[in-house]
Amino acid sequence: MDASLRKSTFEPPAPVPRTVPPSRLEIIRTVLKNPLELWGQPSYTWPWIVTRFFGQTTIIANDPGLIRHVLVDNASNYEMSEIRQLVLRPILRDGLLTAEGPVWKRSRKAMAPVFTPRHARGFARQMREQSELFLNRYHSDGEGVVRDIAVDMTELTYAILSETLFSGGIISEQGDFARDVDDLLHSMGRVDPLDLLKAPKWIPRLTRIRGLGVLRKFRELVRRTMDHRRSLIQTNRSEAPDDFLTLLLELEGPDGLTSEEIEDNILTFIGAGHETTARALAWTLYCVAHCPDVRDAMEREIDEVIASGADPVEWLDRMPHVRASFEEAMRLYPPAPSINRDAIADDRYTAPNGEVVEIAKGTTVLVMPWTLHRHELYWEKPRLFDPSRFLPGAREKIGRFQYLPFGAGPRVCIGATFALQEAVIALAVLMQKYRFATTPQTKPWPVQKLTTQPAGGLPMRVTPR
Template sequence: MSNALHAADTLVSPDVPSRPRPFRAPAPVPHSEPLGFFGFLKTASRNPIEIWGTRAFKEPYIVGSWLGVPNIVVNDPKAVRHLLVDNAKNYVMQPLRQRILRPLLRDGLLTAEGQLWRRTRKAIAPIFTPRHIAGFTEPMAARSQKAQERLSGMAGQTVDISHETTLLTFDILQATLFSDDIASEPDAFARSTSDFLGSMGRVDPLDLLGAPDFLPRFRRMRGRKSMNYFRQLIAETIEKRKRQLDRDPDGAPPDLLTLLLKADGLSRDEIEDNIITFIGAGHETTARSLAWTFYLLSQAPDERRMVEEEIDRVVPTLDHPSQYLDALPRTRAVFEESMRLYPPAPSLNRTALQADQFNDLTIPAGSTVLIMPWLIHRHEMLWDRPDHFIPDRFMPGNRDALDRYQYLPFGVGPRICIGASFALQEAVIALAVLMRDLRFDYDGRNQPNVVQRITVQPENGLPMKISRR
């Protein structure tokens, strides 16, 4: 396996002085002894990222089984490329993943397969071209500025920054992909989103045991009210836009909603499923990563100072927010390091259709193949001080030393996140706008408890005290 980043981690920009010891980011402690059947069932149901033992962070592969099905954990970047790129047609979505996500997203882009997935991806792709994304940067900056002004009025108070970033990314999503046509009170929406994705995305013991779908998953029943709220909201949004298109086919905004309604072959239900997918995946993941970034910077004052200095020095010289991503490398680096430590999609699991071989790794047909960014991003064979917050890993020069397949915040291969560039642009703009005038300091008594739902998130939020710079 590649050790390229061990060298990269020791590189420091010439103008950067020696710094304090980097912050060790909180995470569940890997267990040293096997959990056993019932221990595994209990732990995986409570918090799936707690199932991993020390071997998972040290070895290129781990081969085991669950209920008679081979389970293979793959941490080697070269093997990841083979599985998800070179031989991707041999690997389909793993059934457990689908049992958890399909009740939420149904036939959305994240859970669709085969011809439906190809048709949907083709329909959505035009909205995420570089030209379109550049056009989104002004509303991204305007909505970030609106959030900055609102939070400035709360200086001295403590807020849950994960809730605040959810409000912001929803506001940006409304402005860019739906042209403000989703009518909802933002605070109620943010809380419903958290309830919806948190409860509906939980692993239930019946999922782990492969029980039939008709048996109720009690852990997810609490999310049904919020799911009904989402479905009703989206149905109203679709009908409103359809009426607009009927009146004036050329007058509707060329956003995601219009593209879906005009796409060939997508049913009314499939359109609804994809809108919900983008509300969930399109803003929840970025919101969580932004919140973790503010937390990590609050625990690393020297890193925060360098980001603030970069923003203060560079932003006033820029003509347009579309320039932020390239002009603010350190701001981008802290966000990328945040996604390494707390990957927005912690698992990319597949099932092998046919037997496969990669070097000395044998993969029988029907095997579950577990490709876990949570493990790969903290793997001792790939990263120096893998549990520490070291944004220099992603600074120009150092970033190039990374193996393409050891850093997977947006997945990789044919099913790589279609909105990856959108999310990076959005995050850097939001950080630049908020941090230019505000500072956020962690105000919790203890370190946050890290849990896996659909995303990696703080179990009880991230209380942060706001101050003006």
């Protein structure tokens, strides 16, 4: 392990745990503003908490054994929580993140071959090419220009997604794609007061009206993309790329996926699939900018591996410092900060010490990567940015259900390997040529929308090395 990385004392910005329970009105205000500010000291120090929100029994699960019980061992007893579905289904409908039952199983089975580790490695060269093309905007900007890195990383990961899964075939319009994504998630990917009250779905959510236009724009983009590829397949199948889009369209039919399910899944990957990686990349560059020792170790590693001529498919394994910094950023700023489930039937969990958690039918179980990853029972100095936790020799000591950036169980993120490889390649290409430094205006604050986003953006100075 590189001893220099143990010296990091940087504590990235995050809400201070509450010491006094919030009132009912404060809960509503905080959930609407930023749910990350809701959690009190017990959420970061107790293995689990049983509480009630708006008449609903809720268990906040931080104990790794309890998490495994809910997400893996007895996963069939837990469905997606009602509030989560009220937020996400209007956007994604029957996409992979929100579908349940036979629809989810059918979609997951259909997409699994594209995201196997072996297949994902086949995208490495395209990831490098798109990252290098992205650098052209920095070349043209001149030296020391300040850019919003949160926006840049959204556009970079979109370019990679478009090229790898859709062979560049997404029929898009001129415009600010990153801003459209932010508008969609800001207005649509958040809890509305009526969701907390579990009001019927047909009652309009006023907080989401602003996002309906952007959502229609995205769905129209998806339909045009599908129609264009269908036409190509029907006209000359040999000319159609053998990519994710073609795979889905060829599964269309009575024994496969419906046209609507294909549309929903494409939208899921375009609108949300790249968003998680984009946020984690931006947070990584921000944290590394505060830790010169970490940055120097990454740069030495990047320079050595790239100079050796190693194929980018090897970079994930040959750049442990780059990967460790990305994984540590995902610990502090998990792209998906909460995993919500509702119990279908009565259940119970018995901890190794004999304590029993009774889980009644209808109970909501919150598995919170945000609190779990900062929990004092499972991490040393949990609020510090310390990539050495994830270097070889230390990474192996982290429990499987202690660190959940991609979830766990049957619904574990299908693109986890894809995302890790993409992130390491993108960081290596960016950091080989440039350094990213904070400015007096760089004052991000983590806010939970669909992902953990930096309120106010991430303005950073980009300077050639």
